[in-house]
Amino acid sequence: MSRIWQERLDHLKAVIEADVDRGDYYGAVLKIGRGDVVVFEEAIGHAYADRQRPLKKDDVFSLFSVTKAFTNVLMMKAIEEGRFQLTTKVKDVLPEFTGQPREEATFYHLLTHTAGMPGVWSPKPGMYLDRLDELFEESIANVHGATPPGERCDYSPLVNHVLMGTALVRTDPKGRNYRTLLAEDLFEPLKMHSTSMGLRADLNERHVRPDMRGTVPIKHLSRIIDGDHALFEDPQVEAPHVGCASTCGDLWRFAEMLRREGELDGVRLLSPRMVRLARKVHTGDKPNELYRGVALRSGWEVPPANQGIGFQVRGEGVFHHLFGQLSSPETFGNYGAGSTMFMVDPEADLSFSFLSAGVMTQAANIERMGKLSDIALSACL
Numbered sequence: 001m002s003r004i005w006q007e008r009l010d011h012l013k014a015v016i017e018a019d020v021d022r023g024d025y026y027g028a029v030l031k032i033g034r035g036d037v038v039v040f041e042e043a044i045g046h047a048y049a050d051r052q053r054p055l056k057k058d059d060v061f062s063l064f065s066v067t068k069a070f071t072n073v074l075m076m077k078a079i080e081e082g083r084f085q086l087t088t089k090v091k092d093v094l095p096e097f098t099g100q101p102r103e104e105a106t107f108y109h110l111l112t113h114t115a116g117m118p119g120v121w122s123p124k125p126g127m128y129l130d131r132l133d134e135l136f137e138e139s140i141a142n143v144h145g146a147t148p149p150g151e152r153c154d155y156s157p158l159v160n161h162v163l164m165g166t167a168l169v170r171t172d173p174k175g176r177n178y179r180t181l182l183a184e185d186l187f188e189p190l191k192m193h194s195t196s197m198g199l200r201a202d203l204n205e206r207h208v209r210p211d212m213r214g215t216v217p218i219k220h221l222s223r224i225i226d227g228d229h230a231l232f233e234d235p236q237v238e239a240p241h242v243g244c245a246s247t248c249g250d251l252w253r254f255a256e257m258l259r260r261e262g263e264l265d266g267v268r269l270l271s272p273r274m275v276r277l278a279r280k281v282h283t284g285d286k287p288n289e290l291y292r293g294v295a296l297r298s299g300w301e302v303p304p305a306n307q308g309i310g311f312q313v314r315g316e317g318v319f320h321h322l323f324g325q326l327s328s329p330e331t332f333g334n335y336g337a338g339s340t341m342f343m344v345d346p347e348a349d350l351s352f353s354f355l356s357a358g359v360m361t362q363a364a365n366i367e368r369m370g371k372l373s374d375i376a377l378s379a380c381l
Helices: 006-022 064-080 107-111 132-142 159-171 178-187 201-206 248-259 272-278 289-298 362-378
Strands: 027-034 037-045 060-062 244-246 332-336 340-345 350-357
Touching: 006 027, 006 037, 006 362, 027 248, 060 350, 064 107, 064 159, 064 178, 064 244, 064 248, 064 272, 064 332, 064 340, 107 159, 132 159, 159 178, 244 248, 248 340, 248 350, 289 362, 340 362, 350 362
Parallel strands: none
Antiparallel strands: 027 037, 027 350, 060 244, 332 340, 340 350
């Protein structure tokens, strides 16, 4: 039986409370499991800067780039079903994706952020980011390969997952749209009842509207709701890179499925072989160009990308990392826009989901999550 240092988990709560009191962020909901036991589940602080609305465990948050993890898992599922392979060139499924050097990219390159595509946040300035077909068309027309695939690791905020979302729709044997595909193939089997692509109407009342606090470089425009970031309130969004909303509990169930190597409550989505392959480092000693910039601006050592297939992986070494310093090398997970994260440490048998209010800068978020991850892992005896 896994042993837990309860006093250290009590300290974890106190540290988050101190962060919130200091104004680092408004509040957070955190859930941690070890083995099959939930060892920590708390809602701490508030939803907004005015401190009038305490957070609750079942609050719904915009996930930002954690959405990518859902797309990634559906890609792995499609590969296991034989719809295409990691080695399949993207142009063989999406024939519009031509022109050198991008047409040499495979789905493996997309999943490891090594496709050579530039790290753009929008395919075209000022466009709506709420419809998959338009995102695909504008990505094809306006975003061209910057380097040959495999040459470097450059985090793709949008294009890679627009391509993968489109590939999933085009190869879906049932002919479903992306929102339906996500719901039926991922959220419903995992009983993630408070998770949706787009802010489903029944989730609206519990939704914590994201406060970007000036940290996000672009607007997220919706064609049906006004506001610089109204995409996160739009129920019709179909954006495979940022469009999902969820609770901490639902995200934890997703992490639990991965901790259990593809199965949860008798429902299997992936094989253990796929999960084990995905949680290995696939980018050698290449840095991630996005985080190279973050590190240099912060005066940190530039870390290796340690990119897995669809996941960030901890890897070896001591450097600033979202998963801290105490996590095992195959610890893996994803994060979103300075506010959302999940991770799984196979060695510690730990699953960790974290959603927060008040978006932080990338460097501040890396330091915060590294700190909280280390405290949580130090409680695993």
